[in-house]
Amino acid sequence: xxxxxxxxxxxxxxxQDVWDTRRRRILIVLLIGLAAMFVFSLLIxxxxxxxxxxxxQIFSDELSQRLILNLRLPRALAAVLLGxxxxxxxxxFQTIFANPLVEPGFLGVSQGAAFGAALCIVYFGSAAWLxxxxxxxxxxxxxxxxxxxxxxxxxxxxxxxLVMAGxxxxxxxxxxxxILKYVADPLRQLPEITFWMLGGLAGITWPRTLAILPAVVLxxxxxxxxxxxxxxxxxPAETAFSLGVAVRRERLLLLVAAVVPxxxxxxxxxxVGWVGLIVPHIARRVFGADTRYSLPAALxxxxxxxxxxxxxxxxxxxxxxxxxxxxxxxxxxxxxxxxVQKGIxxxxxxxx
Amino acid sequence: xxxxxGVSYRYQRSLPLALQEISLDIMKGGITAVLGPNGAxxxxxxxxxxxxxxxxxxxxxLDRRSLGSHSRREMGRxxxxxxxxxxxxxxxxxxxxxxxxxxxxxxxxxxxxxxxxAVSLTALEQVGLxxxxxxxxxxxxxxxxxxxxIARSLAQQPRLLLLDEPTSHLDLHNxxxxxxxxxxxxxxGVTIVMTTHEPEVASAIASAVVLMNxxxxxxCGPTEDxxxxxxxxxxxxxxxxxxxxxxxxxxxx
Numbered sequence: 001x002x003x004x005x006x007x008x009x010x011x012x013x014x015x016q017d018v019w020d021t022r023r024r025r026i027l028i029v030l031l032i033g034l035a036a037m038f039v040f041s042l043l044i045x046x047x048x049x050x051x052x053x054x055x056x057q058i059f060s061d062e063l064s065q066r067l068i069l070n071l072r073l074p075r076a077l078a079a080v081l082l083g084x085x086x087x088x089x090x091x092x093f094q095t096i097f098a099n100p101l102v103e104p105g106f107l108g109v110s111q112g113a114a115f116g117a118a119l120c121i122v123y124f125g126s127a128a129w130l131x132x133x134x135x136x137x138x139x140x141x142x143x144x145x146x147x148x149x150x151x152x153x154x155x156x157x158x159x160x161x162l163v164m165a166g167x168x169x170x171x172x173x174x175x176x177x178x179i180l181k182y183v184a185d186p187l188r189q190l191p192e193i194t195f196w197m198l199g200g201l202a203g204i205t206w207p208r209t210l211a212i213l214p215a216v217v218l219x220x221x222x223x224x225x226x227x228x229x230x231x232x233x234x235x236p237a238e239t240a241f242s243l244g245v246a247v248r249r250e251r252l253l254l255l256v257a258a259v260v261p262x263x264x265x266x267x268x269x270x271x272v273g274w275v276g277l278i279v280p281h282i283a284r285r286v287f288g289a290d291t292r293y294s295l296p297a298a299l300x301x302x303x304x305x306x307x308x309x310x311x312x313x314x315x316x317x318x319x320x321x322x323x324x325x326x327x328x329x330x331x332x333x334x335x336x337x338x339x340v341q342k343g344i345x346x347x348x349x350x351x352x
Numbered sequence: 353x354x355x356x357x358g359v360s361y362r363y364q365r366s367l368p369l370a371l372q373e374i375s376l377d378i379m380k381g382g383i384t385a386v387l388g389p390n391g392a393x394x395x396x397x398x399x400x401x402x403x404x405x406x407x408x409x410x411x412x413x414l415d416r417r418s419l420g421s422h423s424r425r426e427m428g429r430x431x432x433x434x435x436x437x438x439x440x441x442x443x444x445x446x447x448x449x450x451x452x453x454x455x456x457x458x459x460x461x462x463x464x465x466x467x468x469x470a471v472s473l474t475a476l477e478q479v480g481l482x483x484x485x486x487x488x489x490x491x492x493x494x495x496x497x498x499x500x501x502i503a504r505s506l507a508q509q510p511r512l513l514l515l516d517e518p519t520s521h522l523d524l525h526n527x528x529x530x531x532x533x534x535x536x537x538x539x540x541g542v543t544i545v546m547t548t549h550e551p552e553v554a555s556a557i558a559s560a561v562v563l564m565n566x567x568x569x570x571x572c573g574p575t576e577d578x579x580x581x582x583x584x585x586x587x588x589x590x591x592x593x594x595x596x597x598x599x600x601x602x603x604x605x
Contacts, residue, residue: 236439
């Protein structure tokens with residue numbers, strides 16, 4: 001007889017317990033791994049050539065102390081916040097849209113931020129705080145425009161309307177961005193727009209890191225607190241409704257909680273692609289679909305992945321490589337590997 | 353338990369009424385089967401009962417209170433919905449999926465506990481899928497998935513269970529198992545409303561039948577009065593004969 005068939009109920013609760021315990025343990029291992037990677041990122045770098053700083057040297061050399069405290073610490077922290085925000089937002093977006101190919105830039109957020117940054121560079125100068133402010137502002141404008149447009153579309157379910165509105169708003173911003181690039185000064189402004197769009201943490205400082213911290217902590221904290229209630233939002237709306245979920249309100253709250261930190265990190269780091277798309281896939285592969293575990297996992301894996309990519313961006317060449325290039329390169333490779341492996345963990349199905 | 357008073361519903365202004373002045377009583381503790389051809393308004397009726405749709409005019413009362421006066425969480429505990437089919441986008445385990453039925457019992461930030469697991473496993477046991485608890489939902493057949501949806505509704509421990517064509521994907525074994533289960537739930541005091549295309553299923557378990565066509569109720573009453581040759585021929589606009597064999601109604605067409 002099949003072994004499964006003779007499992008008693010207690011044994012099944014125990015089996016679930018074992019799986020839950022294992023997932024909690026992997027989360028702890030990830031947390032320790034992230035902490036270790038964080039410390040390692042503070043020590044490795046070019047000073048003046050590639051090397052790992054060790055204990056004695058740090059205590060005796062004031063310059064290396066300043067290097068770690070003023071340059072590497074805010075940068076490593078920003079990399080972790082960036083990765084966490086994008087990955088958690090990716091998980092929330094993919095779940096709410098019941099679509100594993102959605103990423104946090106959806107709903108006009110990324111294109112809005114890029115348009116805002118380019119607009120600022122072309123017409124108002126490239127002061128960092130101004131570009132960040134404009135990027136954050138237009139990211140939120142992108143979301144608000146998508147939401148309002150979705151409310152006014154007269155056909156289709158809520159998810160379909162949001163998707164269509166997001167595509168339309170993104171296309172508008174993309175067209176605007178094209179015009180801005182066309183009118184930009186090709187020697188002074190265009191390279192700046194291009195570099196911003198490639199994404200990176202080269203210019204990060206303590207004030208910038210601290211400026212994004214509240215948005216990331218609040219947004220991620222809310223997403224984490226709602227991690228189990230995120231699950232039913234991938235079901236058809238009427239089913240989630242029948243389970244006692246205030247579907248529209250919970251979807252909107254979680255979308256805002258996902259977009260606010262995303263807008264904040266895009267504003268300082270530019271467009272860093274693939275983190276929000278690929279990390280949720282890996283998290284679901286390892287932890288299963290239940291967002292009780294896959295969401296915290298995405299958060300930790302996102303931090304770890306982006307920190308690792310930023311370290312590579314700093315140390316691979318003597319000059320800085322834009323972070324967005326590394327995350328896209330590694331992300332695309334991982335994505336290809338995941339696709340050719342069996343049991344991708346998602347299933348194609350009809351749209352809601 | 354539930355009363356529809358002159359309920360009409362229209363999906364869009366440009367479309368005709370999907371339901372027209374429906375008035376009926378859903379008896380507490382009974383099994384009510386809603387029969388009718390495609391597009392008769394059966395599913396619309398269920399969605400109105402669920403409060404997912406609001407009537408364009410008329411009112412619906414649940415326990416003598418307006419349907420809208422119940423909170424979402426309260427409604428989640430009062431009634432469960434078993435949809436015809438459901439797209440499952442991510443690879444949940446069967447138990448994790450059924451566990452979602454416990455949502456209305458938990459505070460917004462609360463995580464499911466041992467009792468919720470136990471209730472969910474009992475629900476799986478009731479539909480005969482306990483042995484699949486730790487398997488992926490993607491490995492189940494269409495009929496088994498249907499039973500998982502039923503188990504999730506049972507985990508809600510509802511007083512009113514709404515089922516949209518619950519037998520449509522089931523083989524004869526699972527169909528008869530489901531009918532026994534619905535009878536057991538009825539004996540436990542659960543009120544059941546189900547839409548179906550199978551008069552035999554209605555005849556076997558329903559205490560009352562609602563015959564619908566073109567958004568109107570043609571007949572509403574005890575099963576034996578509803579499922580007659582005359583009613584069904586009129587309902588489906590086809591020559592149908594109802595015969596009784598060994599005490600059971602068989603529909604010939």
